[in-house]
Amino acid sequence: MYMMVSKPEQWVKPVTIRGANQYIFQLEATENPGTLIKDNWENGMKVGLAIKPGTSVQYLAPWSNQLDMALVMTVEPGFGGHKFMEDRMPKAIEVTGGIDPDAAHRCAEAGANMTVSCSAIVRRQDPRSVTNLLRNVCSEAAQKHSLD
Ligand SMILES: O=C(CO)[C@H](O)[C@H](O)COP(=O)(O)O
Numbered sequence: 346m347y348m349m350v351s352k353p354e355q356w357v358k359p360v361t362i363r364g365a366n367q368y369i370f371q372l373e374a375t376e377n378p379g380t381l382i383k384d385n386w387e388n389g390m391k392v393g394l395a396i397k398p399g400t401s402v403q404y405l406a407p408w409s410n411q412l413d414m415a416l417v418m419t420v421e422p423g424f425g426g427h428k429f430m431e432d433r434m435p436k437a438i439e440v441t442g443g444i445d446p447d448a449a450h451r452c453a454e455a456g457a458n459m460t461v462s463c464s465a466i467v468r469r470q471d472p473r474s475v476t477n478l479l480r481n482v483c484s485e486a487a488q489k490h491s492l493d
Pocket residue numbers: 349420421422423424425426427441442443444461462463464465
């Protein structure tokens with residue numbers, strides 16, 4: 346689960362009960378990331394920290410040895426469907442925001458190893474085929490990246 350919400354503390358239990366096995370929350374949305382990371386561990390979840398486009402990756406450093414994932418937003422927070430911000434690419438690890446198959450390909454080639462897509466899937470007539478396409482372009486780019 347990528348929780349682009351305020352007060353991420355209040356959703357750990359509800360999503361655990363519903364079967365989530367990972368919890369990614371916004372660093373900017375909590376005053377106490379360490380407590381929230383621990384809370385997720387205690388609920389058996391993998392933990393990810395997400396940052397807005399303008400937040401330096403240095404802010405992830407204090408938590409890096411406690412994280413399973415780090416996510417860089419490639420849109421400003423808000424609603425889905427915004428344009429992918431290519432200039433965030435140098436930060437790419439895990440990305441979200443405007444990730445269609447073309448953006449996914451570019452992110453994977455830049456070294457991202459996980460992507461989160463919403464609009465590219467739910468706004469299509471055939472979500473299954475675009476999901477498969479996203480999987481294929483990511484795995485091809487990741488394979489190429491690992492051979493370089
Ligand atoms: O959290 C968000 C914006 O705050 C987006 O909903 C999330 O990044 C998915 O974006 P998209 O619809 O572009 O795939």
